[in-house]
Amino acid sequence: MLIFLSLLPFLFNPTLPPVRKTMITVEVHNVRATTGKVQIGVFKPCEGFPDKCRPVESKQVTATKGTVHAVFEVDPGEYAFAVFHDLNENGKIDMRFFVPREPYGFSNNIRPRFSAPNFSECRVQIGHEPKTFSVRIE
Numbered sequence: 001m002l003i004f005l006s007l008l009p010f011l012f013n014p015t016l017p018p019v020r021k022t023m024i025t026v027e028v029h030n031v032r033a034t035t036g037k038v039q040i041g042v043f044k045p046c047e048g049f050p051d052k053c054r055p056v057e058s059k060q061v062t063a064t065k066g067t068v069h070a071v072f073e074v075d076p077g078e079y080a081f082a083v084f085h086d087l088n089e090n091g092k093i094d095m096r097f098f099v100p101r102e103p104y105g106f107s108n109n110i111r112p113r114f115s116a117p118n119f120s121e122c123r124v125q126i127g128h129e130p131k132t133f134s135v136r137i138e
Contacts, residue, residue: 074126
């Protein structure tokens with residue numbers, strides 16, 4: 001009887017298959033310098049995007065003129081991308097009077113004039129099929 005009771009949780013706890021990750025490519029266009037690194041962050045929905053959120057995935061790519069890209073594997077869902085060209089490789093976007101001094105961009109190529117964009121403006125939907133997203137930095 002004790003053996004049967006110890007097996008009970010396994011009999012009524014069906015194992016769900018793992019969620020299949022989706023391969024996405026983020027292409028960054030308009031890279032104008034070969035110095036520094038292009039930083040690409042992938043964010044889940046959060047309040048205070050992008051400044052007060054941590055990316056769920058991020059990559060640094062060596063800068064080359066024109067276009068660079070990075071490949072990520074993520075769970076299907078809603079995401080947003082924030083990209084900047086870290087020209088001096090100090091690990092942060094340099095600002096002057098609250099204005100970025102290094103090239104930057106967001107998914108959906110959102111370019112707000114006076115503030116950072118909100119998540120809903122930059123939101124992209126990722127399903128189960130591989131997909132490529134383009135972000136232009138300026």
